[in-house]
Amino acid sequence: MAKLTAEAKRKERGWGRKKKTLLLLSMVAPGAIWLILLRYLPMFGIIIAFKNYKIYTKEPTLLNNVMHSKWVGLENFKFMFKTTDSWIMIRNTLGYNLLWILLGIVVAVSFAIMLDQITNKFVAKSYQTMMFFPYFLSWVVASYFVLAFLDPTRGLIVHFQKSHGMDVINWYNDTTYWPFILTIANMWKYIGYSTILYLAAITGIDTTQYEAAGIDGASKWQQIRYVTIPHLKTMIIILFILNIGKIFNADFGLFYSVPMNSGPLFPVTQVFDTYIYRTLMATHNEGMSTAASLMQNFVNFIFIMTANTIVRKVDEESSLF
Numbered sequence: 133m134a135k136l137t138a139e140a141k142r143k144e145r146g147w148g149r150k151k152k153t154l155l156l157l158s159m160v161a162p163g164a165i166w167l168i169l170l171r172y173l174p175m176f177g178i179i180i181a182f183k184n185y186k187i188y189t190k191e192p193t194l195l196n197n198v199m200h201s202k203w204v205g206l207e208n209f210k211f212m213f214k215t216t217d218s219w220i221m222i223r224n225t226l227g228y229n230l231l232w233i234l235l236g237i238v239v240a241v242s243f244a245i246m247l248d249q250i251t252n253k254f255v256a257k258s259y260q261t262m263m264f265f266p267y268f269l270s271w272v273v274a275s276y277f278v279l280a281f282l283d284p285t286r287g288l289i290v291h292f293q294k295s296h297g298m299d300v301i302n303w304y305n306d307t308t309y310w311p312f313i314l315t316i317a318n319m320w321k322y323i324g325y326s327t328i329l330y331l332a333a334i335t336g337i338d339t340t341q342y343e344a345a346g347i348d349g350a351s352k353w354q355q356i357r358y359v360t361i362p363h364l365k366t367m368i369i370i371l372f373i374l375n376i377g378k379i380f381n382a383d384f385g386l387f388y389s390v391p392m393n394s395g396p397l398f399p400v401t402q403v404f405d406t407y408i409y410r411t412l413m414a415t416h417n418e419g420m421s422t423a424a425s426l427m428q429n430f431v432n433f434i435f436i437m438t439a440n441t442i443v444r445k446v447d448e449e450s451s452l453f
Contacts, residue, residue, distance in 0.1 A: 181208055181423040201419075208423035211411075217402055225382050225403045228311075232318050233375045237368055239319060240326035245356055247327065248334045260331070263324030271385025274317065278390055282313075304394045311400055317390055318383070326371070333367045334360060369443055369450040377436030380404055380428045404428050 176198075183201040212218055243263070250256040266274070281288045282303035293300050303309065337360065345355045382403035391397045404424070412421040444451035 177422060178426055180419055181426045182206070183208075183419055185418045185422075204419070208417075208419040209427060211420055212424055212427065217398075217407060220399060220402050221404055221407045224400065225380055228314065228318075228382070228403070229375075229379045231315065233372065233379075235315070235319070236323065236326055236375075237372065239323055241330050241361075241364060241368070243323065243327040244330035244334055245360060247331055248360075249352070260324075260328065263327055265324070266321045267325045269321070271321075271383070271389045274321065275385075275389040275392065278313070278317065279392065304392060305396045307397055307400045310391065310397055314386060314390065314401070317386060321386075329371065330364060330367060333364055337363045366450045369447070370452065373436060373439045373443060373452055376439040377432050379435050380431045382406070384409065 177194075180198060180201075182203060182205060183198065184204045184207075185197065185201045187197050188200055247256055247259055250259070279287070282290070284290060284300075284302050284304065287303070289303075290300055292298075301309070341359050342355055345359055350358065382405045384405040387401045387403050387406050388409070391401045394401075408421050408424045408428075411424065412418065440452050
């Protein structure tokens, strides 16, 4: 009888472990399916970058088109270095991303620390919600908010300028202000997300460390400097490495929708992603656009590996792998 009871308990524990494993797998499954369908399967299309891609009318399937298109080697990559837009595209993509990575860290950490100092939970949650909400808005929606202010005929800012006898700025033709407008728009949309991540890290800090610092006579600023910020170091480095891995990526919606695809603004809004899209629309050459996208991701890979290697040599615990 005792043996049967022990056997039943072992089976029950075994089923409990299997049930827990199945539950965890069910949580992972949607993300894994998304990763396979939208990230791994499309990698087959990389070979288009090395082919003169043609559509064959007899059997116009993707596989048939790719298989029968001629190999052209690196020919599709050459156009990126021959056009006058190449330097503008690279300068804007790198310049904006470097600025926003550094500015994003400073602003997000500052906001997270300030939110942590708010003792009223309702007020703190309200601020978090308001800051996080723009992250879920489409750039198409945001572009019309911007247009409401900058419209050359009925915009709120233009109306203010006219009513006060000021010179009216044609915002969608003047490149002077758009680096600032794009920076503000980027911060408005994404800073809330980063702030929540840093705030989560701050809430995980042992409160006894603050109590000990307070007993030793440390001011609030000293507690932030010597307790909070050192604990955020790992999170800052990890997010920095991840962002470096996207340094040649640009937010297509921001650079295309918010400036309303205005031609005069191309010198400050032309980035890798908009360049790839416009190349495809203008030339209908899938090989060239695929080559540009492949080059973009290859450079991102080099950047993230380099950044992670440097971090691992300085502080191994803060590296990604």
